[in-house]
Amino acid sequence: MGILTDIIKELPLSALLREKLQELEKNYEKLEEENIKLKDENCSLRQNFDELSQQVKQNEDDNKQPEQSELNEDSERVLKVLFDAGHELSIQHIASAISKDISTTQYHVDILVDRGLVLPSRQEYHLISEESTQYYSLDIDGRAYVIEKLNK
Numbered sequence: 001m002g003i004l005t006d007i008i009k010e011l012p013l014s015a016l017l018r019e020k021l022q023e024l025e026k027n028y029e030k031l032e033e034e035n036i037k038l039k040d041e042n043c044s045l046r047q048n049f050d051e052l053s054q055q056v057k058q059n060e061d062d063n064k065q066p067e068q069s070e071l072n073e074d075s076e077r078v079l080k081v082l083f084d085a086g087h088e089l090s091i092q093h094i095a096s097a098i099s100k101d102i103s104t105t106q107y108h109v110d111i112l113v114d115r116g117l118v119l120p121s122r123q124e125y126h127l128i129s130e131e132s133t134q135y136y137s138l139d140i141d142g143r144a145y146v147i148e149k150l151n152k
Helices: 002-010 015-063 073-085 089-099 102-114 142-148
Strands: 118-126 131-138
Touching: 002 073, 073 102, 073 118, 073 131, 073 142, 089 102, 089 131, 102 118, 131 142
Parallel strands: none
Antiparallel strands: 118 131
16 A cells, blocks of 8 residues: 555645545554464464364374273173073172172173173062162173184
8 A cells, every 4th residue: 555655645635535545554554464463373273273183183092992801711701601691690690600709790790891791781679688689681792702702
């Protein structure tokens, strides 16, 4: 706009028009400065976005579940008992089948539930003894584990 101002200086204009032209030129310069600042800010924000995207990707990679390690022998025996039974079993039946106490058996069942291989299927409440019995069954992944790793 500086060139336009120089050209207009040569023309006879009223003072009012000249004043408006100077005001417009100032506004134009402010807008140019703001545009430069916004472009710089945009560039900075894009860099921040790229850095954060890389961090998110890194976190996702870090949080990926590693291949689940092999189960210990007793946990595998619990899977095999449930697989061979073909239906849900109580913790007492499972403990009896693997010749372990209920607490140890529950430990192994809890590991299998956490890994998504066994599901709690139902719970029975006994009125006379006022105790409850939890039943467990194999999940599809539990059956796959038995077939792929234990039936070789």
